[in-house]
Amino acid sequence: MGEAGGHHSNPLMIQSKTLAPSTGAPALDFGSAWDYAAAPERVQVKIAARYGHFIGGKFVPPAEGKHFPTVNPATEETLSEIALGSAADVDRAVAAAKAALPRWSRLPARERAKYMFRIARRIQERARELAVLETRDGGKPIKESRDIDIPEAAQHFFYHAGWADKLQYAFPGRNARPVGVCGQIIPWNFPLLMAAWKLAPALACGNTAVLKPAETTPLTALRLAEILAEIDLPPGVVNIVTGAGETGAALVAHPGVRKIAFTGSTEVGKKIAASIAGSGKRVTLELGGKSPNIIFEDASLDQAIEGIIQGIYYNQGHVCCAGSRLFVQESVLDEVLVKLDIRLRSLRVGDPLDKNTDVGAINSADQLQKIRRYLDVGRAEGADLHESNGSPLPERGYWCRPCYFTGVQPAHTIARDEIFGPVLAVMSFRTPEEAITRANNTPYGLAAGVWTDKGSKIFEVAKRLKAGVVWCNTYNQFDPASPFGGFKESGFGREGGLHGLRAYLELS
Ligand code: NAI
Ligand code: MG
Numbered sequence: 001m002g003e004a005g006g007h008h009s010n011p012l013m014i015q016s017k018t019l020a021p022s023t024g025a026p027a028l029d030f031g032s033a034w035d036y037a038a039a040p041e042r043v044q045v046k047i048a049a050r051y052g053h054f055i056g057g058k059f060v061p062p063a064e065g066k067h068f069p070t071v072n073p074a075t076e077e078t079l080s081e082i083a084l085g086s087a088a089d090v091d092r093a094v095a096a097a098k099a100a101l102p103r104w105s106r107l108p109a110r111e112r113a114k115y116m117f118r119i120a121r122r123i124q125e126r127a128r129e130l131a132v133l134e135t136r137d138g139g140k141p142i143k144e145s146r147d148i149d150i151p152e153a154a155q156h157f158f159y160h161a162g163w164a165d166k167l168q169y170a171f172p173g174r175n176a177r178p179v180g181v182c183g184q185i186i187p188w189n190f191p192l193l194m195a196a197w198k199l200a201p202a203l204a205c206g207n208t209a210v211l212k213p214a215e216t217t218p219l220t221a222l223r224l225a226e227i228l229a230e231i232d233l234p235p236g237v238v239n240i241v242t243g244a245g246e247t248g249a250a251l252v253a254h255p256g257v258r259k260i261a262f263t264g265s266t267e268v269g270k271k272i273a274a275s276i277a278g279s280g281k282r283v284t285l286e287l288g289g290k291s292p293n294i295i296f297e298d299a300s301l302d303q304a305i306e307g308i309i310q311g312i313y314y315n316q317g318h319v320c321c322a323g324s325r326l327f328v329q330e331s332v333l334d335e336v337l338v339k340l341d342i343r344l345r346s347l348r349v350g351d352p353l354d355k356n357t358d359v360g361a362i363n364s365a366d367q368l369q370k371i372r373r374y375l376d377v378g379r380a381e382g383a384d385l386h387e388s389n390g391s392p393l394p395e396r397g398y399w400c401r402p403c404y405f406t407g408v409q410p411a412h413t414i415a416r417d418e419i420f421g422p423v424l425a426v427m428s429f430r431t432p433e434e435a436i437t438r439a440n441n442t443p444y445g446l447a448a449g450v451w452t453d454k455g456s457k458i459f460e461v462a463k464r465l466k467a468g469v470v471w472c473n474t475y476n477q478f479d480p481a482s483p484f485g486g487f488k489e490s491g492f493g494r495e496g497g498l499h500g501l502r503a504y505l506e507l508s
Pocket of ligand 1: 187189243247268269271367419420
């Protein structure tokens with residue numbers, strides 16, 4: 001009863017009992033099958049009242065003395081006050097990165113690798129703390145930060161540590177040198193993991209870095225700074241400057257930065273590409289998506305539904321490669337909708353720190369407002385919204401029930417725009433040809449999913465989908481050894497694997 005005892009005192013705990021069906025699916029009473037006791041993660045994590053920037057191996061106050069709050073989106077409580085980075089702070093950080101560059105880049109590569117192995121090991125040792133921090137600052141379910149974000153962040157350092165002294169084999173016959181100081185700007189959907197995606201290849205290749213975390217989720221990057229100091233990474237090799245868009249823009253504009261790596265919205269990505277044109281700076285961009293999942297009539301439908309659910313409701317849909325458009329072959333559309341509806345209603349929405357939670361809090365009030373606007377637009381344009389509307393949502397915090405639209409036309413806004421929330425647009429098709437054409441009919445091209453029993457169909461369809469990743473009978477599988485990136489407006493360049501290293505090296 002220990003855990004169940006916390007149940008009633010926890011205002012965020014949701015009890016879902018009888019959920020109203022939202023489509024023509026049979027009304028199901030899940031009854032006591034739904035009565036989980038609350039299982040809150042109880043690890044206590046210390047959070048300082050205030051954080052400075054991490055520059056030259058030390059935490060330093062912001063030059064202009066300004067701070068901004070970071071909140072827990074599940075409770076709206078302020079967790080800490082974060083340094084607001086000005087151009088002067090960025091300048092100081094770039095100077096520290098520049099000063100550290102000669103020694104770091106000339107260190108024997110196996111020595112650089114040792115530092116990286118130590119970072120990876122320390123992330124593993126402090127994994128529980130990092131997971132709780134990630135969940136409190138960003139709203140994602142603890143089971144995701146614990147099982148995916150933090151382990152994969154460690155994995156990225158392990159993988160890239162392995163490359164550090166093998167670059168001559170990665171690019172045989174070429175002389176590989178570091179690019180210099182890297183400016184790295186990351187979003188709020190995978191805060192620590194994106195920091196690892198950016199920092200690990202940069203360090204392995206002998207570069208130094210200035211990282212700017214997203215303004216709503218800076219805490220795990222700042223905890224990573226503590227780890228870097230703990231393992232004695234030479235001062236200045238990694239610097240972390242916190243702030244919002246203006247801080248990021250100052251980093252992009254700084255003449256001392258030789259390479260920009262950005263993950264975020266297509267809108268900001270385009271601004272960055274335009275602003276550095278002609279500067280000689282290198283750039284990689286990981287931008288938005290509107291990724292299709294295609295279910296053929298011969299697919300294993302239960303397996304497909306799991307993949308669809310995972311693809312769109314995972315991390316509240318805050319995933320650049322979320323499978324946000326579903327194309328179902330007409331002959332199985334009704335069956336798929338019934339299964340989707342039943343599975344949707346079994347998802348537990350609520351306290352992200354509860355280990356049973358499937359869908360946590362929306363990352364910010366702004367993002368919630370944006371998602372709600374799309375729900376309104378979808379209805380106004382004539383599509384039908386289906387959501388799991390049985391369980392009460394917590395009173396405070398930013399919440400959106402996982403949902404899907406039917407009756408969606410290709411021209412509808414919800415079929416075209418990246419929503420970045422737990423909102424799926426369901427459409428149908430008759431022939432494989434039509435599925436491919438409609439799936440490719442988007443300015444984006446980050447990822448796609450194909451669900452079929454026929455191997456030949458997988459190869460034929462995957463070959464013709466214009467997407468950086470095509471998953472077959474699975475979705476959202478990642479590995480540091482596999483390059484990731486987009487076609488068209490989804491971005492430029494690749495991260496991960498051999499291809500990702502290339503962006504951090506001068507080859508001659
Ligand atoms: P954003 O693109 O504004 O933010 C991403 C990062 O860029 C943050 O660190 C931010 O501070 C920084 N930034 C903002 N303006 C900048 C500028 N002018 N120069 C340099 N850095 C700048 O994304 P935001 O506003 O948080 O979310 C808006 C929408 O973007 C979301 O609703 C979603 O559709 C999309 N998005 C896509 C992501 C992806 O992984 N593809 C991640 C985050 C957001
Ligand atoms: Mg926050």
